[in-house]
Amino acid sequence: MYRSLRPIIIKEFRQIRRDPTSLGMLLILPAALIVLVGYALNFDVKHVPLVIFDQSKTSTSRAFLDKFKQTELFNYRFDVTGYNEIDGHFTNGRAKVAIVIPTNFAEDLLVGRDVRVQILVDGSDANTGAQAIGNAARITADYSTRLVVSAFERMGRQYYQPIDFQPRIWFNPDLLSNQFLLPGLIGFILVLTAVISTSMTVVREKERGTMEQIMVSPLRPRDVILGKTIPYMLIGLVEATAILVLGYVLFDIQVKGSILLLYAGIFTILLGSLGQGLLVSTVTDSQQVAFMISVFSSLLPSFLLSGFVFPVSSMPIVLQILSNLAVNKFFLVLVRGIMLKGVGFSSVWPQFVYMIVFAAVMLGVSTKRMQKRTL
Amino acid sequence: MNEYAIEVHDLTKKFGAFTAVDRVNFNVKRGDIFGFLGANGAGKSTTIRMLCGLLQSTSGTASVGGYDINTQPELVKFNIGYMSQRFSLYDDLTVEQNIRFYGGVYGLRNNRLRDRMDWVLKMADLKGRESSLTRTLSGGWKQRLALGCAILHEPKILFLDEPTGGVDPISRRNFWELINRLSTEGITVLVTTHFLDEAEYCNSIILINAGKLIAGGTPSQLKREHIKDPILEVASSNVVEALEVIRVQPWALETSVFGTKLHVLVKDEEEGKVSIRQTLSANGIQTQSIQRIVPSLEDVFLYLLDKETARAS
Numbered sequence: 001m002y003r004s005l006r007p008i009i010i011k012e013f014r015q016i017r018r019d020p021t022s023l024g025m026l027l028i029l030p031a032a033l034i035v036l037v038g039y040a041l042n043f044d045v046k047h048v049p050l051v052i053f054d055q056s057k058t059s060t061s062r063a064f065l066d067k068f069k070q071t072e073l074f075n076y077r078f079d080v081t082g083y084n085e086i087d088g089h090f091t092n093g094r095a096k097v098a099i100v101i102p103t104n105f106a107e108d109l110l111v112g113r114d115v116r117v118q119i120l121v122d123g124s125d126a127n128t129g130a131q132a133i134g135n136a137a138r139i140t141a142d143y144s145t146r147l148v149v150s151a152f153e154r155m156g157r158q159y160y161q162p163i164d165f166q167p168r169i170w171f172n173p174d175l176l177s178n179q180f181l182l183p184g185l186i187g188f189i190l191v192l193t194a195v196i197s198t199s200m201t202v203v204r205e206k207e208r209g210t211m212e213q214i215m216v217s218p219l220r221p222r223d224v225i226l227g228k229t230i231p232y233m234l235i236g237l238v239e240a241t242a243i244l245v246l247g248y249v250l251f252d253i254q255v256k257g258s259i260l261l262l263y264a265g266i267f268t269i270l271l272g273s274l275g276q277g278l279l280v281s282t283v284t285d286s287q288q289v290a291f292m293i294s295v296f297s298s299l300l301p302s303f304l305l306s307g308f309v310f311p312v313s314s315m316p317i318v319l320q321i322l323s324n325l326a327v328n329k330f331f332l333v334l335v336r337g338i339m340l341k342g343v344g345f346s347s348v349w350p351q352f353v354y355m356i357v358f359a360a361v362m363l364g365v366s367t368k369r370m371q372k373r374t375l
Numbered sequence: 376m377n378e379y380a381i382e383v384h385d386l387t388k389k390f391g392a393f394t395a396v397d398r399v400n401f402n403v404k405r406g407d408i409f410g411f412l413g414a415n416g417a418g419k420s421t422t423i424r425m426l427c428g429l430l431q432s433t434s435g436t437a438s439v440g441g442y443d444i445n446t447q448p449e450l451v452k453f454n455i456g457y458m459s460q461r462f463s464l465y466d467d468l469t470v471e472q473n474i475r476f477y478g479g480v481y482g483l484r485n486n487r488l489r490d491r492m493d494w495v496l497k498m499a500d501l502k503g504r505e506s507s508l509t510r511t512l513s514g515g516w517k518q519r520l521a522l523g524c525a526i527l528h529e530p531k532i533l534f535l536d537e538p539t540g541g542v543d544p545i546s547r548r549n550f551w552e553l554i555n556r557l558s559t560e561g562i563t564v565l566v567t568t569h570f571l572d573e574a575e576y577c578n579s580i581i582l583i584n585a586g587k588l589i590a591g592g593t594p595s596q597l598k599r600e601h602i603k604d605p606i607l608e609v610a611s612s613n614v615v616e617a618l619e620v621i622r623v624q625p626w627a628l629e630t631s632v633f634g635t636k637l638h639v640l641v642k643d644e645e646e647g648k649v650s651i652r653q654t655l656s657a658n659g660i661q662t663q664s665i666q667r668i669v670p671s672l673e674d675v676f677l678y679l680l681d682k683e684t685a686r687a688s
Binding site for chain 1: 427449457459461462463464466468475481524
């Protein structure tokens with residue numbers, strides 16, 4: 001068995017070494033993605049540009065507005081003197097949030113009347129807008145509470161808050177995006193590179209006619225498939241290791257659970273992705289088409305449908321059903337569970353079952369198709 | 376051991392409603408160079424691919440080296456070499472790495488691999504270029520290296536599918552000398568080509584058209600048996616006009632252009648010569664010479680193909 005695989009495996013490694021583009025894709029792309037995702041892909045909204053329309057112009061209003069100027073959540077830019085100026089700043093993108101203080105802000109507060117502070121938000125960037133509203137609301141609520149507390153104290157009474165809301169965050173206490181994204185990135189990179197490189201290596205041989213030459217030899221299709229996928233399996237495992245090491249060195253992301261279990265998961269998703277790549281290669285004889293189908297069938301589902309960036313639970317129901325086609329969805333649950341929560345096999349076995357079924361279907365169908373085509 | 380290396384009986388391949396190979400029968404003697412001729416798309420490659428185990432036949436049987444292609448494909452594969460017009464080499468590997476790979480695929484190791492590699496390098500005249508990248512080799516070298524890789528495991532039967540496509544004339548001649556040498560060593564060679572001059576190198580030929588076998592035999596047999604009427608070669612002042620006026624004459628059985636001359640098949644040599652001169656001068660065309668020629672294979676095949684087309688329509 002090994003004797004018939006050996007020449008193919010050796011040849012495959014020699015070709016990978018000589019091909020700068022495939023080497024680049026297998027090694028540089030993952031490294032670049034880790035750095036990009038780790039540093040740039042950040043969902044925490046900070047430094048939102050802010051303008052202030054203070055019609056009260058009192059020490060009371062300034063004390064309130066100072067809370068907005070002191071936080072890094074907003075970037076105080078200008079004071080304005082009218083709504084038309086706010087309009088101008090919003091249109092030019094110089095500001096995304098405006099706070100409007102009414103003329104009788106100080107007087108109303110003093111006598112205990114309700115005060116309406118208006119917050120205008122540029123909604124064209126929905127995520128930033130929503131988070132900015134939340135942040136502004138929190139700052140305002142804090143300030144209000146403080147006013148109430150001091151009012152109570154002046155009356156000589158103890159302030160009492162009926163419900164004390166005390167969030168305590170598990171697994172990722174600082175709510176860092178990259179703690180959540182980087183484990184997911186492992187699945188994304190593995191699926192992408194495994195599908196593309198496997199389909200390309202088979203289709204390239206078809207294009208050159210070398211596949212035909214191998215098929216007239218006594219090697220069985222099974223040996224050919226194994227010989228061609230084993231090198232990419234090894235590369236995938238090396239890649240996964242590199243991502244884990246980089247994540248630890250650059251972002252201090254550690255594996256809380258069993259490394260062995262994590263690698264079992266990595267092995268399983270690689271198996272399915274290699275199968276998917278082989279399946280793509282049985283559909284077409286051209287490298288260009290193979291590349292397009294590979295990218296389309298691996299990048300889109302594992303990026304958009306898997307829950308890597310966008311939570312599956314907030315998708316429309318049709319997409320939620322479709323998301324089950326993305327093997328990365330199941331791997332993500334597994335890898336986040338093992339890495340961030342340190343869970344064991346008992347909580348991720350359903351994911352293993354799914355990924356094994358996926359791999360079996362992909363490898364089974366592609367082997368069948370390959371035998372049919374070449375016999 | 377019987378006298379034939381390849382025996383084909385009623386071999387048929389259908390792709391959907393299209394019949395690519397239609398009940399083909401032929402036998403190839405051991406040690407022969409067997410030419411398989413026909414236009415592109417006539418079914419040559421499909422037949423070869425079935426014999427090599429690359430395609431499943433729809434019906435019919437064939438044996439290669441004594442093994443049945445339908446029931447013993449693995450044994451067939453051990454005993455054949457196959458080389459296609461694409462010179463299936465890895466461009467991004469060196470000459471030696473290509474040989475090592477194909478050697479490994481056929482299970483050659485250690486001394487045997489070393490001996491055979493040495494033999495291939497000598498045969499292909501690639502000594503000293505072992506570590507050149509294959510993509511830097513010229514067409515002729517690639518062709519010989521591909522041939523070498525196909526016969527590393529010393530098969531008794533060699534299939535060559537359009538082996539001389541895209542190669543310069545000198546390399547083509549060298550290649551045929553190589554094939555001849557292999558044949559004298561007892562290797563049976565089945566070669567497809569659409570170069571009819573190459574067919575002259577073969578001991579035996581078959582012609583296939585639209586999936587059907589239409590003729591077979593040695594080159595000289597084919598020339599003698601099929602064209603009994605004389606062929607006249609006509610040189611004139613205007614070959615195109617000459618073709619137009621002669622083609623419609625009832626005494627001109629077959630008319631075709633060969634270079635700047637016209638080949639006309641007639642019933643009788645002397646009568647034909649007179650009729651041609653009269654017709655041409657009546658149309659203002661000058662006759663430069665008329666002489667009877669020995670038919671070439673090209674004459675034979677054009678004649679057979681015309682007859683086949685006429686019969687079909």
